[in-house]
Amino acid sequence: MKLYKIAAVATLALVLTGCASNQSDSKNYKDESKAALNSKPTHKHAKAKTSTNTSSTSSEASSSSSSSSSSAETKSNNSFASLSSQLASKLPNTLIPQASGMNASQPVNIKYSGNSQNSKITYSLGQKNLPLNSASASNNAYAVLTKKTYASASAAKQAVDFQPASSVKGLPKVSLGHSITGHTQSGAGQEYISWNEGRWSISVHGSKVNNTNPKSTAVSAVNMFEQYSLPAPESVGTVKLLAGDTTNLSQEVKFQKGNQVYTLKANTASAAIAMAASMK
Structure with a gap:
């Protein structure tokens, strides 16, 4: 009878130990999942920043192109051909x-x-x-x-x-x-x-x-x-x-x-x- 009781107690201890281990593993998994979820906004922010920089560069290039185009147009408007065309309208x-x-x-x-x-x-x-x-x-x-x-x-x-x-x-x-x-x-x-x-x-x-x-x-x-x-x-x-x-x-x-x-x-x-x- 004693032997059966000892065996039963040992078995119960093993079960309790297993449960405790499972609970610890479960807790670690949840903590890791939570950390992973919390890390997502950091990557999203980095992506948004890259996008903003690209947009800024594109805007600067567009501005530079517009400035060059305006300069070329001004020169063109004062070219000999353009001045001759203006003369024709002034002196029909x-x-x-x-x-x-x-x-x-x-x-x-x-x-x-x-x-x-x-x-x-x-x-x-x-x-x-x-x-x-x-x-x-x-x-x-x-x-x-x-x-x-x-x-x-x-x-x-x-x-x-x-x-x-x-x-x-x-x-x-x-x-x-x-x-x-x-x-x-x-x-x-x-x-x-x-x-x-x-x-x-x-x-x-x-x-x-x-x-x-x-x-x-x-x-x-x-x-x-x-x-x-x-x-x-x-x-x-x-x-x-x-x-x-x-x-x-x-x-x-x-x-x-x-x-x-x-x-x-x-x-x-x-x-x-x-x-x-x-x-x-």
Whole structure:
């Protein structure tokens, strides 16, 4: 009987020990689960912070892009093409040069005065593109375009001072290339080469006194006329070039359109011809 009691007590002790162990394991599991649950907000916060940083970076990039775009737009609005477009709206029914006659990378600034009947447009070089009629634009023009309205088409035609081919007939001839023949005349140290192309009369003035030979300028002009087509005047047009001068707006293209006359003066023959050829 004693043995049975001892065995029973031992068995009971083992059962109680097992229960205590199970309760401890259960408690540890619950504590671990609770700790795991409590750790989740930390990861969530980190994710949110990363998202915020990404959003901030994206916002800064967008702002930088917007600033660059705005700067490019401002530059574009002051480009030669944009200024020419603005001129066309300010001076309706006026022929405007679409080419500056300068290197494409060279900033050109423009001022104008007058209206669609009578106007003056001044082109100057600058360090940067400026708005139309900017007070900061240089007054040292490399080209000036004027438009003048006359009482009649015949009065406008007379103002062009066109020289017909018959006026130089019989004068000494000089070959200028591209099957163009010029006629020379000289006196008092001055020398001229003249010729006609279509409705245009062209003359180049040189000076023996100043050692300026008109032939080289005339040949260059003929070559340019092969590259550029001058506007077709309704009646007449003239080109007057001065050899050796590149500073005094002494290169001139003038033509009639109805009762109006356009006169483009530039420092160089190349600028005058390129600008006049682009007028529309």
